[in-house]
Amino acid sequence: MQHMYERGLSRRDANYAAMTPIDLLARTADVYPDRLAIVHGLLRQTWGETYIRCRRLADSLVRLGVNRGDTVALLLPNIPAMIEAHFGIPMAGAVLNTLNTRLDVESIAFMLRHGEAKVLIIDTEYATIAKAVSEEFPELTIVTVADIDKGDLNLPAAVDYETLIAEGSPTFVPIPPEDEWNAIALNYTSGTTGEPKGVVYHHRGAYLNAVSNVLAWDMPRHSVYLWSLPLFHCNGWCFAWTLAERAGVNVCLRKFDVEAAFRLIIEEQVTHYCGAPIVQSALAYAPEELRTDLSHTISTMSGGAPPAQTLIAKLNSIGIQNTHVYGLTEVYGPASICASQESWKGEEAGRIAELNARQGVRYPLQSSVSVLDPHTMTPVPRDGKTMGEIMIRGNICMKGYLKSPEATDAVFQGGWFHSGDLAVVDPDGYIKIRDRSKDIIISGGENISSIEVEDALYRHDAVAMAAVIAVPDEKWGEVPCAFVEVRDGMYVSAEDLITHCRQYLAGFKIPKAIYFQRLPQTSTGKIKKQELRMLYGASSLEDAGGFAC
């Protein structure tokens, strides 16, 4: 016989609903229909209007033949259509597949094929790609968004986005997921080696991370959010859905540039934005005249890499409060946050920046973010020294990799998502990344964290970017080698940097060579270390300005 707390007490329509971010928009459109939802150029669109447009989009997609579980791909900058797609596509029961706008045709074609996209919504700026894929995928429906006047796209079969919106029914009833475990998004990770992997998000995780963002950031209702973070990157860390919950304002930014960013921050009284260190650095070191009218405080979340101490100080000095978060595509963006503590206030500035640059503690609605010994699967001691791998588990974790059961099983081994990032845990329980597993340098049997060496380099004012890789060494096995990009208008010699590093690093951790050059970056602002490694292999490198210690 069933337990008394189960008997006659099963789930039913009245007390169980699949969690989905669609509901967050539906409520806000009901409660705050006249509040501003999207700002883009002259466009000022309310939440009521946004909901209607999303319903129209969903209806049109269904009419185009999009079925439940079909993939709709997007190649769009941070424009209104991109935000609408985050709701309109799931409302059609379909799966949202945002593509990195900086990818080449081959990569895009791979993803369209692998993800079996039925529709591609593409900005007319990417005409070359649109033409190429329309030839390669004759069955693919192409929808073009004419956000700016780039009239050279002549695709007779393409459908105009605004026509799609106009023809869809404003009273379309959104198709709810049959199960909150249904896919809502497909995000390809740009792995440094091998083919990209398709990370599948579920409605449950998207809903919970949308809310977790609010809790993590203590984000007030009606916050004004600048889209400096690409929406194609982990669905903008789920902030499109968060903004709907908050009835906030999405301030669009088609292309990041400092002048536009500061103009919007001031004009729209932006309260929040996210960005990689490169965005933070651009804002922090922007010409002062861009922010003469900036008088309010702004909150930012930075991710991708820990911001340098000097950068944090610089941001603070112009009224930007930084919170550092850490995550990966597989966990919907941020999985941990360097939650600040009142007790830190007494520390000196440098120490505060150091404390704030850590990866921190688990995100509010994530079950666990731990540093485990990957062999024993037990937590490392909280000694700030013992390295282990960052592992994550909980409801804000992907379903797995599309069509890659082996890769999925491997990355979820032992009941945890294996991040591939190596870290230590400080005595206060805060996680501090040491390295990617593959970036660790093993020198004379000792582990050297490339990040630790980079941190030391970043403490020098003239260093704009730094990357440290392992290079083979006859005596030590491996030794660290640094690549440095110097800040515009400044100068530093390799000797100066070596001397500088000695203040912070043990002798065996000092780079054995320093090269000055522009550093290759991924579209999300990460330095492509793999490229540097290949470059190092090329004989021309030393000629290019390298300095061997």
Add this chain to the structure above:
Amino acid sequence: MQHMYERGLSRRDANYAAMTPIDLLARTADVYPDRLAIVHGLLRQTWGETYIRCRRLADSLVRLGVNRGDTVALLLPNIPAMIEAHFGIPMAGAVLNTLNTRLDVESIAFMLRHGEAKVLIIDTEYATIAKAVSEEFPELTIVTVADIDKGDLNLPAAVDYETLIAEGSPTFVPIPPEDEWNAIALNYTSGTTGEPKGVVYHHRGAYLNAVSNVLAWDMPRHSVYLWSLPLFHCNGWCFAWTLAERAGVNVCLRKFDVEAAFRLIIEEQVTHYCGAPIVQSALAYAPEELRTDLSHTISTMSGGAPPAQTLIAKLNSIGIQNTHVYGLTEVYGPASICASQESWKGEEAGRIAELNARQGVRYPLQSSVSVLDPHTMTPVPRDGKTMGEIMIRGNICMKGYLKSPEATDAVFQGGWFHSGDLAVVDPDGYIKIRDRSKDIIISGGENISSIEVEDALYRHDAVAMAAVIAVPDEKWGEVPCAFVEVRDGMYVSAEDLITHCRQYLAGFKIPKAIYFQRLPQTSTGKIKKQELRMLYGASSLEDAGGFAC
């Protein structure tokens, strides 16, 4: 063959965890171990300490023989043990059954029997009840909490709560629910007729409402919350769990009194509290000298009944911002909120109060709160006139009534929870309660909302409380009859009140009789109309000061 978005992508330990409020405490204890969690008299307990105590409690309950799914009952005021129980009992896999401290022995005995409680945790103040139930339930383990010195409880078999805590292991690993649909709490509703019904809450709903409270109230991290609302009432609207998420401060209040409340508000810099209109009224009209040192702004949520316009104005004048919420035990406390709109600011004060006194819109994470025609199950028009029944559906809705499959099926008919409350919907989509189904007055074929008549009475300064019931009438079928409690030190005649009511009500809605007397209330501050109806039937009533129009 499975769809590509399902194949090899099923739930596993790494990406799926049963949602439970236990996790909210675990995270806060990890991240903010040294922050203040509970204030009670001289006690100042941190979140780290609280988590340890809850784990000790859970361990001891398991040692006492409490198994997964067993019921642990509580008869406690708003003291630390009550907050700890909200975590410690679920951590043992058991179900939390808070009992109303104002109930008589018979009711308590009914609930212990019906809920099959294995353990009763009881405050020594309720010695009479403890003795009676210990005789009636020899198998029941009684745990006594000696919060205040009331040394007359001599139960040799009883276990002391602090001994239980001391003997439990601080490293006990909380037992997670096997399924988030598992019961976390059992709350008896004090129906006005028939036996109490046992409302069963699930972990999923408790978790989501804990978060929904934060979103609804825009409640900042580290808020300081005064426990003026009984924790035995819908688990304090789930705020025990909310406070854990916020790493806030629980300011205990063993017994509500205005002096203690204001002292704590000032000393602890309380930022938030909840309460029925009776609590709000007590604070608003308290002697001014109690709040001479009050200089900060406080947010309050009021529920139970819409606060009168004059009460809202009075609260505002002393720095208390009121938000009106509506809900029932079956939906974990608040299900709707009168979310304020910027556009209301331009209205005159009376109109603002009127707008703010409505039941409003659905709570952030609730799927739907609608007013439906109970026959056709279609929404009523947004005309502010057409009455329907408030119906609720979503994830913050009980599993059902314990051991009452028929009552459960009935209340969930048609896929909605039927609240039994009659309401209209204003053109802006805000719900306004008109009456309980059973309180509606049908006079000459016209519906009269008892609440509308009460609202008119409340607009008179001298009216502290008012209740309107239907009484039989030969000509009209039913007519409204009012019971009024006059504010201390004030006077008003029935004739005056009738004249007053004519300003606001159509002739047929004017009470045909007004009685001045103390009004009987439930332990949660609701007026017992059923008692008034019985009283009206008694012949002695007219002698007691009634005035027939």
